[in-house]
Amino acid sequence: MKTPLEPAAPPVNRWTLLTSSRYFIYVLVAPLFLVLLAYVVFPFFQTFVDSFRIQGQFSMQNYAKFFSLKHSANLEALWTSVYISVISVITCAIVGVTMAFLLERYEFPGRKMLTVLAMVPMALPPLIGVLSFTFLYSESGIIPRTLKLWFDLEQVPFSLKGFWGVIMVHTFTMYTYFYMTASTAIKGLDPSLEEAAASLGAGRLYVWRRVILPMLTPAMVASSLLVFMISMASYTAPLIFGIDRTMTMQIYLSRTNGSLDMAATQSTILSIVSILFLLLMRWYQGLRSYQNASKGVSIHRTEVKSALGKYTAMALSTLGVTILLLPILVLVLISFSVDGTWTYQILPPEYTTRHYVELFTDSKTWRPIANSFEMSAIATLGNVLFGVAAAYAMVRLKFKGKFLLDLLIMLPWALPGTVVAVNLISAFSEPSVFSFNQVLIGTFWILPMAYFVRHLPLVFRSTSATLMQMDSSVEEAARNLGATWWYSFRRVVFPMALSGILAGTLLAFVQGIGEFVSSILLFTSRTSPISVEIFQRMYAFDFGTACAYGVLQIVLIVIVLFVTRKMTGGNAGTAI
Amino acid sequence: SGGGASVQPAEKPAEKPAEKPADPPKPAEAKKLVIYTARDKTVVDEIVPKFKEQNPGVEVEVLTMGAQQVLERVRGEKANPQGDFWWGGTQSMFMTAADEDLLAAYKPTFAGTVPAQYKDGKDRWYGEMLLPEVIMYNPQMLKKEDAPKDWDDLLDPKYKGKILIRGVLASGTMRTIYSAMIFRQGAGDPAKGYEWLKKLDVNTKEYTQDPTNLYLKMARQEGSLSLWNLQDIMIQKETKNQPFDFIYPASGAPILVDGVGIIKGSKNEEIAKKFYEFLFEPKLRSELAEKLFQIPTRSDISKDTLPAWLKGIELKPMELDWATMAAKEKEWMDYWDQNIKGKGAK
């Protein structure tokens, strides 16, 4: 007994010395920074350098030009982008949190089904998805035309355009960020807090305003960041509705004109604005603590609420989900209509299954689908590994450089997809240490990598929001019982944060399947993803087939969502 | 153009890999061709199989994307090009790319048959086909006689709220048309041109995001008139069952060039050259003219082999000075964007 112990003692001590060092934590987070260095800093550094360089000289001229009042286009674009983004955050929050509330707080028949359907709009394929809004709400859209018919009007009563069109599209496609994180947070909320508030005399609204919403702060901050940044980088929606003075448009124009330095400047400013927003949100979130502090595990409320509330919730959530699903239904409609026949009519006059027949008889249909699923799965796996690790480090560990970590993770999300892709192309078209001395461009790996870099924030954000809610002493208990960090992570932290991780994972996976903007710049003929395939059909104006393809994509994603739900029992994390 | 500035920083890293990949690449099979194209599926499916037939054993990889994305991609991959042949893009894009040193010079055998205004002076790109920009209308809404006959007719108040325009700034084609409209009113002083465009803006109902949207909205009767290129109108009309038709403006149309080029640093340059030659073969050109409404740049194709639809049209070009227009385009478009666009409609 004694002999084997003694020689073992010194190494233990040295290890102890290392692990107890104040700097040990940096050894732990170093891999995270390394990954970010390789796949974020390294590719993106050039952009920032370019923004300060004209003819090889350091110069602030581009910035001067950007902010000059003489040519206000840039400033105008900046303002429009920020304005749109802020409003988008607000409307997405309203829709997402309301849906989460209706679906998480009331038990009624069909609820489980609706919780999944409410996630489906995130599966809307980016290109044709936006189009379906035109089919619905534009001047020639189904709804305005129907109203015109019903009320026998001269003109359509309304049509979606301009600013509100953009907001509408943003809301309908991005509310899922709020929905997913908020439902996770509502599930994880300590029910005794509401009880405490109620026993102090607070009515339901007051409880929402003063307890529930503030306690959802980490979730709201997470999704606000996601929505704000993606709105800043949004391109298609503003364009479709004729708001073309936006930052992304300016970047696009600069690149078309060949003013790459100006494009770099605009990209930099775009990311700086997003970073400022990140700072603001971090500051706000840091003001308070959101960690469950109750002693023991609170009793979950099993009480049935008033029947009225139950049926109202049922009606409202069904209505809500239906409205949110309308764009998808329209896609289905188009996919069944004969190309070119649907002109002045409210609904397509002629139907056909030809598009599907074409799709299913084409041997090349499934390859891109397999590609997309495979690449997105790989990227998502990476996202889960690094996103969860980073979130854990962020919430649980104390080290300097947290903000930097946060910033680096969020950066690729804050930039337009084109910029991200172009950066990756230039970084990985030559062998480098970060790509294990391989040329990644033109290989299979570049797309998963792009998805990984771009969607890391989704897992990271939603996981950290959940972790922030979780009582850390539970983890301490596990450690105390002898569990190594990894064991306690696996057995305690992971299952408890599962619903948050899952939300992020689903978001990342679905986004990966639909990703277009950077895919189109990075794909090869062997790795062509669904989105590119749809684009090519649209490009050839095989509109019906494109929609059929989109519908196929949605159906597959819905299956994934349902299977996930079944597998996790739908109550992952409810025990927090 | 402004693109030149950014060339320098990217150039340095280009030197290293020039040698490196040279050593390890797979044995020079060179049986592969990577095409970046902005041609749509129909065109590709028409041509590529034929090429393969002629060159058995060559693996052709075609990546379809927007012309802009081809440019972005070629630019990004400059240090280690992955593509070989750039098939399809506007003249201005090719000029930008040439400026940024992204294209290899190659003088094809048919060089002499392409008129000078349709090719690069240094042989870095050649126009493949001509795209006359014409007036497009929806015959379900507008009878041919009621449609405008010339550019100036578009300004007629009776067309107010009927015109849809594909987003101008983002489209090389539209920029050229608009610049041409200014040029037409006198290049020396754009004020008159601006005035003209202002009136057009008054009549314009909406600027659409992309061609797809333009087609959709035209078909769905949100507007009845547009400015668009002849080829696409014909394709939509004939193959996609769309209710479109065109009017060739009496005073002549700006004729754009859609070009091709070999990407500099291409790893399969020989095959790319083969494809280059193949693409311009007179037989193929006639076929394409027939099936896909492409108007060849080659001037040596006998009129008899051209399809019927082309015979009826006299391709009267608008008198334009491309160099001036290229130089002024950015300034004019910026002005239009900031001072004219959307200002008249209200």
Added chain:
Amino acid sequence: MIDVTLEHVGKLFGTVKGVDDVHIQIKPGEFFTFLGPSGCGKTTTLRMIAGFYIPSSGRILFGNREVTGLPPHKRNTGMVFQNYALFPHLTVFENIAFGLQVRKKSKAEIKEKVEQAQRLVHLEGYGSRRIDQLSGGQQQRVALARALVIEPQILLLDEPLSNLDAKLREETRLEIKRLQLELGITTIYVTHDQSEAMSMSDRIMVMQGGVVQQIGSPQDIYNKPVNRFVASFIGETNLWEGTVERVEDGEAYVRLTPDTVIRGYCRNASSGNVIRPGSRITVSVRPERIREADAGSADETNTVQGDVVISEFTGVSMNYITETGFGPLKAMFLGQGHNLKASGDRVFLIIPKESVYFLNDGRE
């Protein structure tokens, strides 16, 4: 001042019985305590009164008003939760102020009241602390202050002092009692500390396994428990079984073993318990009633001899467990003037006649 009535209230969790048929009437301004072993349904009953559970059966009334289905926030009760349920996103001050803000009090009034409440629980100067920066006991005090500050009609306290030290507990206890008397708040108190229950309560309800065992004043419950469970649960007691040998002059002679007979008054018996010769009976004697016999008087009535097995010093008193011929016997002496016995010592102990209490046998 409001009375609280529970009419045959029961609560099922699925198939698990939380509480069964609780039927009590709590008087206006009364200090009423729920006492019982862990898991007996105290919290469940309290939560039904607060409105967090809807009873599976029965009705709850505040005064004459039925509140069975009334939502919690309309009941004007103040509750200290067993798990505190503090708002982690609010500071100590904001936590305490919450109920006042709901009631739309003026800023100045809130400030004054909260500070007073903070003083009450000795948390002056902690106002701007976050909840996760407090110790366990400090958190409990915030929970208490938060409930007290709103001066509700009905105060529901679920083990509000369990994590406080004796000193503070006593102080706070007095303070709660004072508030209750001053404002006439009807107070329902859950505690596991019997002396607390004894000293504060007007009445006590003893529960076990969701079923009410006895309701009565502290003295009643202590001195006249209705069954073995109550007798042994409230305070320590010695329980021996025996047979009534004879009854003489209102005194019963109970034979525990062939060697031992215990005498006690027949009137000291749980209600419904008829003492007849020959009947099996349980004898209950509180340890603190037992006296040490002088070595000489070994043959006084009810003198027994035993061997010390465990001796325990608790500060105030010495506790012994001795082994006698009729089973273990616990005895308790105040420290004063008592010379410590050690394990193995033989002692002679007197069980005073008037301290013998008879319980029905077998009733548990």
Added chain:
Amino acid sequence: MIDVTLEHVGKLFGTVKGVDDVHIQIKPGEFFTFLGPSGCGKTTTLRMIAGFYIPSSGRILFGNREVTGLPPHKRNTGMVFQNYALFPHLTVFENIAFGLQVRKKSKAEIKEKVEQAQRLVHLEGYGSRRIDQLSGGQQQRVALARALVIEPQILLLDEPLSNLDAKLREETRLEIKRLQLELGITTIYVTHDQSEAMSMSDRIMVMQGGVVQQIGSPQDIYNKPVNRFVASFIGETNLWEGTVERVEDGEAYVRLTPDTVIRGYCRNASSGNVIRPGSRITVSVRPERIREADAGSADETNTVQGDVVISEFTGVSMNYITETGFGPLKAMFLGQGHNLKASGDRVFLIIPKESVYFLNDGRE
């Protein structure tokens, strides 16, 4: 069997001092208790021993091995958290089994041990319950079982019984004690229940405001407190200030008021306390030492008279607070043979000479 040494250990939270310069050596297999008012730093010290806080200063050793920075899972300590820290996603069985699974025990062994632990805390049959389906006390018992089942070298118990009823608490207490003795586990115990601390501990450390006040055996601490704080914190005591008038035959005469002189033995004084005529001094007398004087013997030594202000019945005893000429006086009598006094009654009380203890004045 391992000893735990804290060498001048301190912990700062930002600028808030949690614990200051704790210097103790806990012997192998010792049952050591931290006692002190809420917020005095007990949990903080415990958490440093468990490895959740790294001390701001000082070192911690287990045996000879320094563990100051060792991660918690390598310390082989079992801890009951003040807030339980149960795994909400696991059942009762899985919670208890967690530590055993970490130690890679066989399935059969785990099952056996967990069931045994469940029996120990009276949770048989609750194995498959989810944690949120348990009452507060049941949750606490799961936390306790979880820590005990791994039979750690060092057991850290942070108020492990606070939510249990007296009966169960006593049982569990004995069980913990038994385990500790049987397995020789070094046990560090935090409790707010003094009698618990007194009866279980080998030694007690009294803290206040993060500073250690006294370390000693329960008897020491109770009978020989080093200062006013300890005297009044541990058990009830009467404290009166006075001036030493004269010292005679090892007895000091302390004048409290012009009318009252209290006599006591000089040797009954806190260490370092020199009793000289003229020095200001604090007199400490435990309430339970005070006896009632027979009406006749009103002039025995240290007999004082007082008027009952509050009388309190706690079951075991009667507590009185009386007002005397020299301040309030608390007295405590076992219920036995004592006839209850009511508020306003006049009583004569004797303060036995040997029960008088002298503390330095002014030291708090």
